[in-house]
Structures are given as C-alpha cells and as structure tokens.
Amino acid sequence: MAFKPLSALNRRDILKSLAAAGALTAGPGLGQLAFSTPGMAMADDGRILVVLFFRGGMDVMNFIGPSNDAVYIDARPADLRLLDSGDRAGIALDSDLAPGVDFRLHPEAGALHEIYRQGDLAIVQATGLANATRSHFEAQELMERGLAAEPKGNAALGTEGGWAARLLQQMGGNGGLTAVSTAGGVPRLLQGFPQALSIPDLRNGFGLPGGAGTQAVLERLYPGGGQSAAFNPDVSRSGRTALDAALRLNAALPRGPDGKVAAYQPEHGGAFEGDIGRSLETVARLIRMDAGLKVACVDMGGWDTHEGQAGRFKGLIHQMSGSLATFWNDLSDYHDRLTLVTVSEFGRRLRANRSGGTDHGHGSVMMVLGGGVAGGRLLGRWPGLQPQDLDERVDLAVTTDYREVLATVLKHRLGITQFDTVFPGFRPGTGDPALFRA
Amino acid sequence: MVVSTPAPPSGAAVPPSAEWIFLNRFAYGPRPGDATALKQQGTARWLDEQIRLAAQPDPAPETRQHLDTAVLRIKYDAGDGWAALDEMRPLRTLGQPVDALWQLNEPGRKQPYQERVRPRMELAAATVIRSVYDPAQLGQVMTLFWHDHFSVNGADSYTAPALPAYDLAIRTHALGNFRDLLEAVATSPAMLIYLNNRSSRGGAANENYARELFELHTLGRDAYLNTQYDRWRDVPGALKGAPEGYIDQDVYEASRAFTGWSIQSGQDLGGYKAPSDGRFTYIEGWHDNYQKRVLAAEFDSYQPPQTDGHKVLDLLAAHPATAHYICAKLVRSLLGGEPSPDLVRAAAATWLDNRQRPDQIARVVRLIALSPAATAGWGARPKRPLELVASFARATGTPVTASEPLVGVMDSAGQKLYAWPSPDGHPVSDDYWLGAQNMRARWTLALGLAEGAWMPPGLAASAQMGPAAGHSGQAVAFWSDRLLGSPTAIDAGALLGGLDLDADAPPRVDNKTGEFANRRLAAYVAMSPAFQLR
Numbered sequence: 001m002a003f004k005p006l007s008a009l010n011r012r013d014i015l016k017s018l019a020a021a022g023a024l025t026a027g028p029g030l031g032q033l034a035f036s037t038p039g040m041a042m043a044d045d046g047r048i049l050v051v052l053f054f055r056g057g058m059d060v061m062n063f064i065g066p067s068n069d070a071v072y073i074d075a076r077p078a079d080l081r082l083l084d085s086g087d088r089a090g091i092a093l094d095s096d097l098a099p100g101v102d103f104r105l106h107p108e109a110g111a112l113h114e115i116y117r118q119g120d121l122a123i124v125q126a127t128g129l130a131n132a133t134r135s136h137f138e139a140q141e142l143m144e145r146g147l148a149a150e151p152k153g154n155a156a157l158g159t160e161g162g163w164a165a166r167l168l169q170q171m172g173g174n175g176g177l178t179a180v181s182t183a184g185g186v187p188r189l190l191q192g193f194p195q196a197l198s199i200p201d202l203r204n205g206f207g208l209p210g211g212a213g214t215q216a217v218l219e220r221l222y223p224g225g226g227q228s229a230a231f232n233p234d235v236s237r238s239g240r241t242a243l244d245a246a247l248r249l250n251a252a253l254p255r256g257p258d259g260k261v262a263a264y265q266p267e268h269g270g271a272f273e274g275d276i277g278r279s280l281e282t283v284a285r286l287i288r289m290d291a292g293l294k295v296a297c298v299d300m301g302g303w304d305t306h307e308g309q310a311g312r313f314k315g316l317i318h319q320m321s322g323s324l325a326t327f328w329n330d331l332s333d334y335h336d337r338l339t340l341v342t343v344s345e346f347g348r349r350l351r352a353n354r355s356g357g358t359d360h361g362h363g364s365v366m367m368v369l370g371g372g373v374a375g376g377r378l379l380g381r382w383p384g385l386q387p388q389d390l391d392e393r394v395d396l397a398v399t400t401d402y403r404e405v406l407a408t409v410l411k412h413r414l415g416i417t418q419f420d421t422v423f424p425g426f427r428p429g430t431g432d433p434a435l436f437r438a
Numbered sequence: 439m440v441v442s443t444p445a446p447p448s449g450a451a452v453p454p455s456a457e458w459i460f461l462n463r464f465a466y467g468p469r470p471g472d473a474t475a476l477k478q479q480g481t482a483r484w485l486d487e488q489i490r491l492a493a494q495p496d497p498a499p500e501t502r503q504h505l506d507t508a509v510l511r512i513k514y515d516a517g518d519g520w521a522a523l524d525e526m527r528p529l530r531t532l533g534q535p536v537d538a539l540w541q542l543n544e545p546g547r548k549q550p551y552q553e554r555v556r557p558r559m560e561l562a563a564a565t566v567i568r569s570v571y572d573p574a575q576l577g578q579v580m581t582l583f584w585h586d587h588f589s590v591n592g593a594d595s596y597t598a599p600a601l602p603a604y605d606l607a608i609r610t611h612a613l614g615n616f617r618d619l620l621e622a623v624a625t626s627p628a629m630l631i632y633l634n635n636r637s638s639r640g641g642a643a644n645e646n647y648a649r650e651l652f653e654l655h656t657l658g659r660d661a662y663l664n665t666q667y668d669r670w671r672d673v674p675g676a677l678k679g680a681p682e683g684y685i686d687q688d689v690y691e692a693s694r695a696f697t698g699w700s701i702q703s704g705q706d707l708g709g710y711k712a713p714s715d716g717r718f719t720y721i722e723g724w725h726d727n728y729q730k731r732v733l734a735a736e737f738d739s740y741q742p743p744q745t746d747g748h749k750v751l752d753l754l755a756a757h758p759a760t761a762h763y764i765c766a767k768l769v770r771s772l773l774g775g776e777p778s779p780d781l782v783r784a785a786a787a788t789w790l791d792n793r794q795r796p797d798q799i800a801r802v803v804r805l806i807a808l809s810p811a812a813t814a815g816w817g818a819r820p821k822r823p824l825e826l827v828a829s830f831a832r833a834t835g836t837p838v839t840a841s842e843p844l845v846g847v848m849d850s851a852g853q854k855l856y857a858w859p860s861p862d863g864h865p866v867s868d869d870y871w872l873g874a875q876n877m878r879a880r881w882t883l884a885l886g887l888a889e890g891a892w893m894p895p896g897l898a899a900s901a902q903m904g905p906a907a908g909h910s911g912q913a914v915a916f917w918s919d920r921l922l923g924s925p926t927a928i929d930a931g932a933l934l935g936g937l938d939l940d941a942d943a944p945p946r947v948d949n950k951t952g953e954f955a956n957r958r959l960a961a962y963v964a965m966s967p968a969f970q971l972r
Binding site for chain 2: 055056131132133134135136137138149181183184185186187188191196197198199200206208209210213214216217218219220221222223231232234235236238239241242245246301304306307351352353354355356357359360392
C-alpha cells in the first residue's frame with residue numbers, strides 16, 4: 001500500500017487537501033474558525049505538552065519501590081512489591097534519591113527504563129496533593145483544576161475549569177488544532193477552553209455521517225460566530241467545533257487506495273498497545289499533522305486495584321511502558337518541542353489488603369519525559385516509610401506538591417512565569433526539582 | 439440555487455409547551471398526541487398512572503412483545519476451545535438470576551469475550567427497546583438514574599453474569615424505598631464483585647465498597663470531611679451522635695462491618711468448599727467481629743450475622759447529608775441546570791419524612807415533577823444519547839429493536855450503558871457530553887435511525903406526512919413540529935439551503951425506497967442544536 005509518511009504532511013498540504021475536498025468553499029463557517037483564539041503576546045515556537053493521567057490511583061509502591069526497605073517488605077506480599085533478587089527482580093534504577101535505598105522499577109517497565117537510561121525521562125517521587133483526601137473523584141478534580149483544596153467564596157471564581165484550559169487561554173491559539181483529549185468527552189483538565197476537541201481514535205477517520213449533503217446542512221445548523229438559534233450556546237459551539245474538526249482531520253488523514261485511513265506505523269519500532277497505545281497513537285498522528293497542537297490530554301484507566309492487583313498491574317505497566325517508549329521514539333523529530341508529564345490522583349496504601357490488592361493511599365509519582373529533561377534520575381524527596389514518616393500513619397507522604405512539577409515544566413518548556421491564573425493560589429516553592437538541564 | 443449567507447435563525451427563541459418539556463424530562467419524549475393528552479389529563483394523574491405502572495412486577499404486554507421478538511447479533515471467530523459463530527440470538531439473559539448465568543464466568547472455562555459480556559449487550563439493547571416502547575416511562579427514567587448512581591461496569595466479564603439480576607433489583611425499587619434499594623445493591627453479586635467486597639476479610643479489609651458507599655451512594659463528596667478532621671470526635675455533631683459528615687476512620691470501620699459479605703464462588707472455607715453459583719452469601723469466618731464505630735455510633739462486638747453491615751446501611755440511609763445529596767442529584771438529572779436550593783430542600787425534607795415508607799422515592803419524584811421548576815429552564819441540559827435515540831424514535835415512529843451497532847454508536851456518543859468504567863457513573867457536566875467525538879456520534883445516531891442503517895427499513899416518513907411529503911418547506915415544518923414541538927422551531931431556509939432545495943419544490947425522492955429525502959429531512963431536524971436539548 002502506498003503510504004505517505006505523516007511527517008511529510010505540513011500545514012500547506014492540509015490546506016490543499018481541504019480545498020480539494022471543497023471544505024474551504026463549502027459556505028460560511030470554516031473560515032471563521034472555531035479554532036482561532038485571540039493571540040497573546042507569546043512567541044509560538046510550537047511547543048507541545050502531553051498530560052497523561054493515570055486514573056484510579058496508581059500504586060507507586062508496585063511501580064517504583066524501595067526494594068530493600070524492611071517496612072516495605074513487611075507490608076506487602078512479594079507479588080505486590082519490587083524485589084531486589086530472583087526471577088522477578090525489579091530493574092535496578094540508577095538513583096541517588098535516598099542513600100542506601102535500592103529503588104527498583106517494575107520488571108515489565110523495561111522499555112521505560114531504556115528511556116530513563118538515555119536521560120530523557122525523570123521521575124519525581126512522593127508527589128501529589130498536600131491534603132488528605134482519599135477520594136478518587138475529589139483528588140482528580142482538584143488536580144485537573146490545578147488546586148490544592150476546594151476554594152471558598154470569591155477564591156472559587158474562575159477555578160471550575162481545568163488548568164490546561166487556563167494555560168491555553170494564556171498561551172493563545174494559532175488557528176490550529178490546539179487542544180485535544182483522547183477521551184470520548186472533554187475532561188475537566190480542558191473544560192473552559194471551548195475549542196478543546198475530544199478525539200479518541202483516528203484509525204477509522206473522523207468523517208461525518210451522510211456525506212456532502214449532511215456537511216452542508218450542518219454548516220448552516222451550526223453556523224458558528226454566535227449566530228446559532230439554540231437555547232444552549234454550548235451545544236451550538238460544540239457542534240461547530242466538531243464539524244470543523246471533522247473537516248480538517250478527515251481530509252488530512254493519509255489514506256490507502258481503498259479509501260481507508262492508512263495504518264499508522266511508528267518509526268523506530270515498538271508498538272502502541274492497549275487503550276493507552278491507541279490514545280498515544282492518536283496524539284502522535286495529530287502532532288505529525290503539524291496543525292498547531294499545543295496540549296493533549298490522555299487518560300489511562302484501570303489503576304483502581306483493590307483486588308487481584310498483581311496480574312492486572314503487570315499488564316498495565318507493560319502497556320504503559322511499551323506505548324510511552326514507542327511514542328517517544330516515534331516522535332524523535334519533535335523531541336525539542338515535546339514534553340510529556342504523568343499524574344495520578346494518589347498512590348495506594350502502603351499495606352496490602354487481604355484481597356490481593358491495595359486501597360486508596362496518598363503519595364504518588366510523576367514522570368516527565370521530553371527534550372531538555374535532565375533525566376535518568378529520581379527526583380523529589382523520599383519521606384521514608386517508618387510509621388512516623390507516613391501520612392496519617394498509613395501512606396507514603398507527599399513531599400512535592402504536584403503543581404511544583406507542573407509549574408517547572410510550564411516554566412522551562414512553555415516559558416510561563418505567572419502561575420496565578422493556571423494554578424490559582426499557588427506560589428512556587430524554593431525547592432527546585434532540577435528537572436531540566438540548564 | 440443556494441444563497442451563500444444563511445438567513446438569521448427564526449422561531450427558535452420560543453420554547454416548546456410545558457407538556458412537551460415535561461415529557462422530555464420525566465419520559466423519553468412525546469409521541470404524536472402525547473403532549474395534548476397530558477394537557478387534558480394533568481400532570482398529577484399522569485404521575486399516578488406512571489407510579490402504578492412502575493410498580494407492576496411484569497412488563498406491560500407491548501414491552502414484553504418487543505423484548506420477546508428482539509434478536510441481537512452475536513459474532514466471533516473461532517478460538518481456543520470454541521468454534522466461530524455468527525447468529526441472531528434472542529435476549530435470553532434478561533431477568534435471569536445470577537446462578538443461571540454464572541457459568542459465563544467460571545474460571546478455566548474457555549469462552550469468547552462476546553459470550554461472557556453478552557448480558558451487558560442484551561440489557562443495553564433491551565433498555566433502548568424499553569425506553570421507546572415501555573408505557574412505564576417514569577419507571578424507566580428512574581431505573582436508569584439508579585443504574586448510574588450505583589454504577590457497575592457490566593462490560594467486565596466478571597460482573598456481566600450478575601448484571602440482569604442487578605437490573606431487576608434496581609428496577610424493583612426504583613420508585614420505592616431507598617433503604618431497601620441500598621440493601622438490594624449492597625447484597626447484589628454485581629456490586630459485590632465490582633467493588634470487590636466479595637473478597638473482603640477481617641485483618642485487612644478491602645475498602646473499595648465502603649468508600650464508594652459513603653462518597654457515591656449515600657452521604658456524597660461534600661460530606662467527606664477528611665481534609666478538615668483527623669479524628670471522628672472532632673467532626674461537628676459527632677459527640678452528640680449526629681456527625682455532619684464522615685472521615686477516613688468511618689470508611690475504615692465501615693469496611694470492617696462489611697467483611698464476610700460475599701458471593702458463593704467455590705471458596706475454600708477451611709474444610710468446606712462453597713458452591714460456585716455467584717449467589718450472595720455471608721461468610722462468618724471472614725467477618726471482623728470486634729467493636730466498631732461508624733458515624734459516631736458504637737457497634738458492639740459479636741453482633742448476629744450481617745448486623746454490622748445492616749447498621750451501617752441504616753445510618754447512611756437516614757443521614758440528612760444523604761437526603762440532600764441524592765435529592766440535589768435527582769433534581770439536576772431530571773431538570774438540568776443548577777438545581778434550585780429551595781426545591782432541593784423541599785425534596786430532601788420529603789425524603790426524610792418518608793424514609794420508612796415503601797414509596798419514599800416516588801413521593802420525592804412527585805414533588806419535583808409537580809414543582810414549577812419541572813418545566814422551567816428549557817435547554818439547560820443536553821439530552822444523553824439514549825434520550826436522543828428514544829425521543830427521536832417516539833416522535834417519528836421509527837421502529838427500534840435490538841442492535842449491537844446502535845449500542846456501539848451510543849457508546850461512542852458518550853453513554854456507555856452499563857459499562858461506565860468507574861463507579862461514579864456518567865458525568866453530569868455538559869462539557870463531557872459535548873466533546874467533538876460525542877457530537878459526531880449524536881449526528882450519526884439521528885441519521886442512522888432515520889435511514890435504517892442498523893434497523894431496516896428505518897423511518898417510514900412519507901406515509902405519515904400527507905401533502906407535506908411533496909413540499910420541501912412543509913416537510914421541514916412537519917418534522918420540526920414532530921421533533922421540536924413547533925413547525926417553526928427550526929430555520930427551514932438554512933436547512934434546505936444546505937441541501938440546495940427550494941422550499942416550494944418537492945423533496946428529491948430516492949427511487950428505491952421512495953423515502954430518501956423526507957426521512958433525511960427528519961434526521962436533519964434531529965441533528966439541529968434544538969433537538970439536542972431537554
């Protein structure tokens with residue numbers, strides 16, 4: 001099958017293909033562009049931020065654990081922790097985070113370890129929300145809104161939407177395909193940025209039902225520019241955004257002779273596995289379209305492992321590690337512009353339950369992958385696992401506010417220096433996580 | 439020829455009639471004539487009849503007939519231990535007890551995924567059929583509300599065999615008493631599997647169910663005070679025996695109360711092997727029998743079997759925070775938009791006053807439905823995909839039956855019936871429902887139903903239209919009246935302009951079906967912003 005590498009497509013090609021598809025002359029609307037946002041004074045150097053959210057509270061202790069810690073060994077059966085010897089030993093991490101502590105990585109995370117070893121991936125231990133919530137939904141929401149706690153009174157104004165949405169407002173749009181979520185709907189992270197698109201999958205294209213007639217009718221039913229007749233402006237605007245996305249994306253996707261969207265082949269090997277792979281493949285396609293992507297939000301679920309954790313966790317780590325490495329290697333042309341950061345709402349209880357699983361805990365971990373990252377290191381501050389060191393005597397304590405890591409990424413990679421808007425009420429600490437090369 | 443600039447929208451500033459709005463909120467939209475009938479009958483009598491219908495143990499004959507004749511494709515390739523299959527199969531799992539389906543889940547038994555999760559597909563398909571045809575519309579709306587409130591992912595092969603029994607349990611109590619509903623859920627194999635309580639044992643209990651019981655099923659997140667208080671006695675009201683909310687200590691203790699609430703799944707219980715049939719069981723040997731304290735109430739050691747768990751359910755069901763949280767969610771779900779605090783307060787008072795009554799929930803729903811807010815604020819909330827599908831089918835008479843692709847498109851429009859991946863149920867937020875992918879799939883639903891993409895022959899348009907069938911402008915007005923409650927609710931000029939059709943000309947007719955243009959016009963009216971709203 002003739003396959004045109006996506007990287008060969010540039011914005012001009014996309015415009016040409018749109019014109020060929022008749023989209024640019026199809027009537028009012030497209031030119032007025034739901035995509036375009038008022039530009040701010042920031043230079044657009046094409047930086048791309050990918051936020052990968054591990055939903056369900058990922059068990060850090062089963063991912064990157066202090067394999068030789070006696071408390072750790074006592075708290076968990078062997079299949080829920082990292083071992084320092086034997087057939088299933090964890091991968092030893094080169095780290096000076098805590099002298100004498102042998103941090104190991106899950107044995108299924110070999111592909112991730114390779115990136116770590118190359119110096120592109122940094123890991124910050126014991127991150128999260130400073131407060132003590134162990135509710136998934138409260139913790140996820142706070143993290144997506146960029147908060148430490150639910151604000152009261154006037155302080156709550158303007159904090160309903162996501163921090164990524166506020167970041168985008170600050171960065172300004174460039175008339176492109178600016179913000180994407182690979183979930184079916186728009187996640188809280190992007191709520192408040194009206195042009196945010198949800199695009200779970202591009203493997204079957206992103207066409208409209210019913211062909212050209214439908215397209216022409218929808219152009220008029222969802223005219224954009226605030227002219228809609230609907231009672232609910234959100235519906236009109238969303239329809240317009242979906243319509244524009246369908247036209248742009250569908251025309252730009254490379255197709256085989258049978259008209260079907262050509263299979264995506266990541267460069268430099270590897271494979272996109274599972275749901276996380278499908279999502280990262282979608283983001284990789286969008287990045288290669290060079291259509292102005294600034295922020296992509298990717299979810300990976302399945303981490304709420306209260307029961308039978310060992311087997312499920314192994315599979316999830318394998319998919320996550322392999323897909324992330326594939327994504328990074330595939331996009332080698334974009335490394336200078338690309339940063340990926342991971343979050344999870346919390347980690348799990350240090351002590352396992354009797355269902356072969358773990359319950360909601362506290363301290364978690366964040367990973368930062370990207371150009372300029374001073375990787376190959378565990379960063380942050382390891383609080384230790386002695387009873388008095390634990391949060392509420394049961395969980396890994398949080399020593400680095402999750403916003404500290406995000407702010408560092410935003411500062412070094414996107415040139416953001418004012419964090420008040422993005423993370424209301426947040427003042428960056430003095431502790432420099434030393435995430436980036438000078 | 440088309441004009442290049444669309445005419446300014448007309449007509450749409452006028453909301454549909456109160457009856458129209460009401461039937462989009464407390465039913466799955468009006469069929470032709472329903473709004474007029476409701477106006478004659480009055481809302482109170484309509485509610486009496488709906489509450490009576492919902493209490494019937496058996497489905498209405500017409501519902502029964504549609505369910506009995508439905509067939510749903512099941513198709514898979516040959517695999518390890520099974521042959522390839524492609525057949526149209528009746529809905530056989532509906533209403534089946536868990537033991538009748540438990541073999542779908544048996545460890546070591548080789549079965550394709552499609553067989554394992556068949557109950558979810560059948561229940562989703564049956565739900566579409568019921569929402570279109572079941573005369574007990576309010577019961578259907580409330581059953582779905584509680585399924586989302588007590589969300590279980592039935593696309594998980596472990597929970598799937600227990601899903602039909604779960605549906606029956608929820609359906610039975612949907613307009614009944616909340617404490618009864620709560621216990622039916624707590625002892626349901628589906629929930630015991632989904633939130634892992636089945637494996638919870640004393641020593642280090644599994645906290646999953648207890649946590650979501652407090653946060654999602656009863657008191658709600660606003661009553662989770664863990665970031666403010668470390669000890670139970672510090673929670674306001676606790677020392678008087680009436681704590682305002684809960685903290686992690688309550689969750690830990692409640693999880694101990696539910697240890698031993700399990701299902702029979704062949705466990706080795708010390709010389710005795712439990713049967714493997716998925717039924718609820720209480721395993722005394724797994725229960726943590728020592729004293730507990732939940733919401734400032736003391737539990738003595740060594741209570742009779744299940745007493746600890748029952749007591750937790752009693753405390754939670756009776757708590758004012760539960761009344762407030764669920765009533766606010768009910769008002770928001772039924773009416774859309776920000777709920778009026780006065781209405782929520784009134785509903786919560788009714789909830790608490792009637793907590794011993796068998797029709798507690800019906801009384802609360804009745805209060806909401808008879809309030810002025812019931813028909814105010816049109817358009818505040820987008821329809822969910824099922825509401826879109828059912829209201830289209832009901833308004834146009836498009837025949838609907840079981841269909842795997844239809845369920846698939848509803849899925850990609852955001853409504854994963856019985857398959858939401860986390861225990862919080864589908865989001866209330868409009869932003870979620872209006873993502874680009876979800877919008878695209880909504881349009882696909884309207885067009886696919888009208889054109890019979892999944893259920894041929896689709897909408898029999900012309901037969902219903904009379905003279906309007908031969909006149910494009912009148913045809914749009916006809917479908918606007920049917921779908922939006924007024925012939926002028928849609929901008930006909932804009933719609934016809936997109937099709938390059940003159941309002942006075944007849945719609946172009948497809949030679950094969952004689953339907954193409956008229957049913958497509960109906961679909962386009964349904965793809966408009968106005969039809970997305972309720």
